[in-house]
Amino acid sequence: MPDLRRGVRQAKKANNVEDNAAVLAPTTRRGTRRGKAQALKSPAAGPAVPGYPYPMPRPAGRGRGSRPTDQDKNPEIFGAGVGRTPLNLDVGVNQLVVGKSAEKLAADAEDEGSTSPLPERVQVGNSPSYKLERKLGKGGFGQVYVGRRVTGGSGNTGPDALEVALKLEHRNGKGCSYGPPYEWQVYSTLNGCYGVPMVHHKGRQGDYYILVMDKLGPSLWDVWNSSNQILSEEMVACIAVEALSILEQLHLRGFVHGDVKPENFLLGQPGTPNEKKLYLVDLGLASKWRDTSSGNHVDYDQKPDVFRGTVRYASVHAHLGRTGSRRDDLESLAYTLVFLLRGKLPWQGFIVKDGDFSDLLCYLCPSPFKQFLEMVTNMKFDEEPNYLKLIGLFENCLVSSASLRPVKIDGALKVGQKRGRLLIDLEDDAQPRKKIRLGTPATQWISIYTSRTPMKQRYYYNVMDTRLHQHVEKGKNDGLNISCVASALNLWAIVMDAGTGFTSQVYELSPVFLHKEWIMEQWEKNYYITSLAGASNGSALVVMSKGSRWGIVMSRDAPYSNQVVELDFLYPSEGIHRRWENGYRITAAAATEDQAAFILSTSKKRSQDVTQETLRTSAFPSTHVKEKWSKNLYIASICYGRTVS
Numbered sequence: 039m040p041d042l043r044r045g046v047r048q049a050k051k052a053n054n055v056e057d058n059a060a061v062l063a064p065t066t067r068r069g070t071r072r073g074k075a076q077a078l079k080s081p082a083a084g085p086a087v088p089g090y091p092y093p094m095p096r097p098a099g100r101g102r103g104s105r106p107t108d109q110d111k112n113p114e115i116f117g118a119g120v121g122r123t124p125l126n127l128d129v130g131v132n133q134l135v136v137g138k139s140a141e142k143l144a145a146d147a148e149d150e151g152s153t154s155p156l157p158e159r160v161q162v163g164n165s166p167s168y169k170l171e172r173k174l175g176k177g178g179f180g181q182v183y184v185g186r187r188v189t190g191g192s193g194n195t196g197p198d199a200l201e202v203a204l205k206l207e208h209r210n211g212k213g214c215s216y217g218p219p220y221e222w223q224v225y226s227t228l229n230g231c232y233g234v235p236m237v238h239h240k241g242r243q244g245d246y247y248i249l250v251m252d253k254l255g256p257s258l259w260d261v262w263n264s265s266n267q268i269l270s271e272e273m274v275a276c277i278a279v280e281a282l283s284i285l286e287q288l289h290l291r292g293f294v295h296g297d298v299k300p301e302n303f304l305l306g307q308p309g310t311p312n313e314k315k316l317y318l319v320d321l322g323l324a325s326k327w328r329d330t331s332s333g334n335h336v337d338y339d340q341k342p343d344v345f346r347g348t349v350r351y352a353s354v355h356a357h358l359g360r361t362g363s364r365r366d367d368l369e370s371l372a373y374t375l376v377f378l379l380r381g382k383l384p385w386q387g388f389i390v391k392d393g394d395f396s397d398l399l400c401y402l403c404p405s406p407f408k409q410f411l412e413m414v415t416n417m418k419f420d421e422e423p424n425y426l427k428l429i430g431l432f433e434n435c436l437v438s439s440a441s442l443r444p445v446k447i448d449g450a451l452k453v454g455q456k457r458g459r460l461l462i463d464l465e466d467d468a469q470p471r472k473k474i475r476l477g478t479p480a481t482q483w484i485s486i487y488t489s490r491t492p493m494k495q496r497y498y499y500n501v502m503d504t505r506l507h508q509h510v511e512k513g514k515n516d517g518l519n520i521s522c523v524a525s526a527l528n529l530w531a532i533v534m535d536a537g538t539g540f541t542s543q544v545y546e547l548s549p550v551f552l553h554k555e556w557i558m559e560q561w562e563k564n565y566y567i568t569s570l571a572g573a574s575n576g577s578a579l580v581v582m583s584k585g586s587r588w589g590i591v592m593s594r595d596a597p598y599s600n601q602v603v604e605l606d607f608l609y610p611s612e613g614i615h616r617r618w619e620n621g622y623r624i625t626a627a628a629a630t631e632d633q634a635a636f637i638l639s640t641s642k643k644r645s646q647d648v649t650q651e652t653l654r655t656s657a658f659p660s661t662h663v664k665e666k667w668s669k670n671l672y673i674a675s676i677c678y679g680r681t682v683s
């Protein structure tokens with residue numbers, strides 16, 4: 039097939055051309071990660087909810103907005119460069135989403151009127167009988183009422199209490215598609231866990247699934263709202279310390295909460311000895327971070343279109359669809375604390391531009407809170423949190439004597455108590471960590487190298503539109519085909535090599551992105567898109583090729599057995615390393631000013647174990663490429679865009 043866009047042939051070698059014509063020894067570098075390959079589940083198989091501990095399909099969703107709040111009146115706008123909302127997360131403030139669009143959420147909300155009337159009296163299992171009294175709260179799933187004991191039982195507290203909280207979920211409700219709410223199973227495992235209210239009875243009555251639990255007092259959101267929307271530093275420090283103790287216990291039992299926020303922390307009942315005690319409720323989004331049978335940490339994964347949690351407080355990892363782990367609860371706790379202290383989070387109510395995220399958040403925080411945020415946002419996926427050290431950060435904020443403290447910190451005192459003070463050793467011999475997520479945004483070249491048998495490879499960079507054809511033609515004359523293209527500052531970078539396996543190639547530079555007519559014309563001729571780049575001025579370079587390898591790739595039998603994506607607002611180093619360890623290799627990369635995405639695939643041919651390395655450089659990596667060539671590592675992909683330095 040003739041090339042459709044053959045430029046004028048020119049033998050002249052431009053300044054910015056490099057050629058690897060040297061003859062290299064025919065030794066292939068063995069993969070250093072060989073043998074560690076461990077196949078991950080196919081994305082299509084099994085539940086789509088990360089870390090979901092039970093073998094049931096994806097829950098129907100936790101999509102409805104929670105209780106209307108003053109804050110809800112102010113719609114939040116999430117900017118693309120915020121570092122928090124990459125996908126269809128344009129939902130209101132306190133909404134919980136599981137891979138759902140905002141439209142679907144609205145539809146769910148309209149269903150509400152169709153539920154049956156609430157029972158006047160409740161009696162489940164061998165519980166006493168309760169009369170339904172005032173409403174305590176409402177979430178996206180359940181409604182919580184005071185239950186006043188009318189018959190049965192005689193005590194004042196515990197399973198016999200005169201007043202309990204009744205959480206009712208309609209059997210047709212979102213969380214009940216497969217029987218009793220998932221939260222029930224979590225409560226069964228966690229009953230008695232420090233800081234989690236006791237569930238005394240549960241059962242179905244008529245159309246409702248009902249949990250009978252300890253009645254608690256106001257939520258931290260209520261307290262914040264009735265305190266002029268600001269809480270003292272000491273109070274928030276006490277909350278931090280106690281919340282950490284509660285989360286530690288929850289984590290010790292193998293669960294992450296998954297929806298840490300002010301609305302889900304409740305104080306004990308006013309007027310009782312527990313009125314200053316903190317509790318964590320709502321286990322409906324809890325998931326296992328540790329596999330029960332093997333005791334191993336659950337596998338890392340990223341599904342950018344799946345989100346669960348509350349938009350405002352969710353960790354950046356949760357926004358990016360990564361499997362939940364202990365670090366996410368801690369990051370949400372950090373945002374909860376900043377919110378309670380300052381009454382707002384920097385991403386509320388306005389579009390946050392590049393860089394503002396970390397600057398604003400850190401600027402708003404007193405030192406211990408800032409340090410806390412830095413520590414938790416730098417945690418690895420499976421890292422064991424150092425709860426003691428995190429608690430210790432707040433030691434100096436706790437100035438009142440134990441009896442005057444606004445919130446009890448019994449959990450932390452149990453560990454390091456001495457006369458009601460925390461005794462926590464803040465000595466740390468670990469090396470200071472680099473600020474990854476809160477670092478300075480940068481724009482760099484990201485180049486990916488793969489080991490291959492020796493071949494000729496050449497690159498051109500800083501290529502203007504007008505010079506493109508002459509470079510490509512020169513390469514073609516030398517028997518090379520384009521293997522990847524990239525754009526930086528409206529100049530092109532082209533990598534050409536002798537090992538693509540393509541028999542013929544066409545390309546087009548068009549002022550529009552994905553010039554449909556031209557692409558369809560080439561498809562008709564059995565060409566398939568093999569590389570693609572867009573410039574910031576809107577023009578696009580599309581390369582289409584045909585040949586044995588890509589003919590197969592694009593039609594029926596791709597050589598990949600599985601494919602995943604790593605997407606982030608910085609270079610997702612941890613994710614890429616985890617994927618490498620599981621046998622994935624980067625097969626495509628793209629970056630813009632504010633995001634970078636990597637497609638990683640596993641090869642059907644297990645024997646094809648290739649070493650892969652990546653580089654991030656401010657300038658085009660010309661010197662590095664030569665070094666890599668000498669080790670039989672060839673550019674496999676290249677892009678220019680968002681990283682963090």
Ligand SMILES: Nc1ncnc2c1ncn2[C@@H]1O[C@H](COP(=O)(O)OP(=O)(O)OP(=O)(O)O)[C@@H](O)[C@H]1O
Nearest residue numbers: 104174175176177178179180182203252253254320
């Ligand atoms: N044990 C309790 N005692 C007193 N109030 C409670 C109790 N449990 C829940 N509440 C109140 O009811 C509200 C809703 O409860 P919960 O968060 O469990 O419901 P949900 O439908 O699962 O919520 P979400 O939409 O956040 O998932 C809480 O924010 C709180 O104000």
